[in-house]
Amino acid sequence: MSSLYQAIILDHSRHPRNRGHLDHPTRHSEAKNQTCGDSLSADLLIRDGIIEDIRFEGEGCAISQASASLLSEAVKGKPVAAALDMNTDDILALLGVELSPNRLKCALLSLETLKKALTTDKITA
Amino acid sequence: MDNSIKNRFPIFVARPGLVYLDSGATALKPDTAIEAVSGYYRDLSANVGRGLYRTAEETSARFETVRERAARFVGADPEEIVFTRNTTEGINLLEYSLADRVTEGDVIVVTALEHHSNFLPWKRLAKRSGTELRIVPFDIEGRLNPDSLREHIDGRTKIFAFSAVSNVLGSVNDVTALIRAAKAINPGIITVVDAAQAAGHMAVDAREWDCDFLALSGHKMYGPTGVGLLYGKTALLRTLEPYQVGGGMILDSTSETPVYMDAPQRFEAGTPDIAAVLGLEAAIGFVEEIGTDAIHSHEIALATKAAKRLTETFGDSIRILGPATRENGIISFTMDGIHPHDIAQVLGERDICIRAGEHCASPLHRELGIPASARASFSVYNTETDIDRLIEGLKGAVNLFKK
Structure with a gap:
């Protein structure tokens, strides 16, 4: 049995939550892991400092995609400030595994994409 | 090539179960x-x-x-x-x-x-x-x-x-x-x-x-x-x-x-x-001592056999990159629905060493229109058992990630 690919990671990579795009996002960002080609985009709907809705879309390994799915659930309905406070340990706690430095980059792509969206200019319709 | 060649590589004493298919990154070292x-x-x-x-x-x-x-x-x-x-x-x-x-x-x-x-x-x-x-x-x-x-x-x-x-x-x-x-x-x-x-x-x-x-x-x-x-x-x-x-x-x-x-x-x-x-x-x-020609043909023979087994086992869900017939020990591939990093990780957990990613060749991957690939590279110390282990490992990966 594989040690890294625990049920939670497999579940979220096979059936990613909050996948796709929002019709009217207020924030959007894209990020790419240059070394392995994993890519993610994030759509956010932020109202009164709260992340009301979120969607990730992208391509990549099970770790990067499961991490995006888990992160989307973790921040949905939370204040922007709380999401900006999240760090590496929070992502590892969501995934429930330890990662080698090489795979850590995969896991952190979602957080990088999210933070990029949170700090980017508001989309004006 | 027989086991006497493999026996020249002390790493197999310390790690008898090692399936080393990453000679493209670095080759193992003989005792001498x-x-x-x-x-x-x-x-x-x-x-x-x-x-x-x-x-x-x-x-x-x-x-x-x-x-x-x-x-x-x-x-x-x-x-x-x-x-x-x-x-x-x-x-x-x-x-x-x-x-x-x-x-x-x-x-x-x-x-x-x-x-x-x-x-x-x-x-x-x-x-x-x-x-x-x-x-x-x-x-x-x-x-x-x-x-x-x-x-x-x-x-x-x-x-x-x-x-x-x-x-x-x-x-x-x-x-x-x-x-x-x-x-x-x-x-x-x-x-x-x-x-x-x-x-x-x-x-x-x-x-x-x-x-x-x-x-x-x-x-x-x-x-x-x-x-x-x-x-x-x-x-x-x-x-x-x-x-x-x-x-x-x-x-x-x-x-x-x-x-x-x-x-x-x-x-x-x-x-x-x-x-x-x-x-x-x-x-x-x-x-x-072994001879470059002998090494070359051994590597081609193994890679050719591996390519055949991969195609037989995984059919249309595997794509082998590069030449139609193997020209040396290198064989790169992609598999439907499984990212190369996940393939390499699953194999790695079984002591089967392959490489995944861009292999320091971004322009090539861009040209092929793929973000990454998995690469197995055979060399003088590899045997047919290594191919069996590779196939078994890949079957394991497919099972793990099948939806």
Whole structure:
């Protein structure tokens, strides 16, 4: 049995939550892991400092995609400030595994994409 | 090839279950190479070219013996052989030392097959010197076509750099034909061959290829890390500016213009990795003992069998990249619905070592339109059991990730 690919990671990579795009996002960002080609985009709907809705879309390994799915659930309905406070340990706690430095980059792509969206200019319709 | 070859590699004693399919990254080391490295530290431990005592003289003599042996190994003369750290350093040396040969309006030609080590130095040189960088595409089987060079090389092209073997596709180029074609278009062109994936796995012959420069890494041909070779035609090598300056390469340092030693010493400033150089000699000895032809056919046989088994087992859900038939031990692939990193991770947890990612060849992956690939590379110590383990491991990955 594989040690890294625990049920939670497999579940979220096979059936990613909050996948796709929002019709009217207020924030959007894209990020790419240059070394392995994993890519993610994030759509956010932020109202009164709260992340009301979120969607990730992208391509990549099970770790990067499961991490995006888990992160989307973790921040949905939370204040922007709380999401900006999240760090590496929070992502590892969501995934429930330890990662080698090489795979850590995969896991952190979602957080990088999210933070990029949170700090980017508001989309004006 | 029987188990007696595998038994020459001590790592299999410590790790009997190891399935090592990443020789494209670095090859395992035979007992003799390991012993040469530790033997140097144990029995000699002196610097080269300086001391007048026995161990120093012996070290210097042996160091130069390796140069002679290495020269024969790549079809060159000893004064044409520079010891470097690896292929990357050899090519960076050339980038630095050839800089005065290119000016604005000139052209540097590389190919879409290249490892970053034979791509980024030339990209940087082009940018610095205001020259144009042209990239020769590869054909559907991953090879460079000598007949199409005319579309990229012209009278203004000063440098043509390409690899003998693709580190991703395992395609083998006709180096002699490519150089002949390039020189026919422009006799003054300087040709640079990245032989990193060729050395130790097939014949490397600078004379027959007629290249101006050739770089390779010792560690990819069963030698230690920390040593590589740069071959340069004497007439050219002697005219190049040194890459690094310092000890061991100077004749007169006090005059207004320093006077450097002749090639190859002028390119070997500072204390080299002596242990690695002596280890490289043992690696060359190992390759010559088995024979490059025997190694090459063993690798092709295993990769061919592996390709067949992969296709039989996984059918349309696997895509093998590169040539239709295997040309060496390298076989890269992608699988539907499983990212190469996940494949490599699952296999890694079973002690099956493959490589996943871009393999330091972004332009190639962009050209193929894929973000990454998985690569298994077979070598002299691999057996059919390794193929069985690879197939079993991949079945495990498919099971794990099937929706």
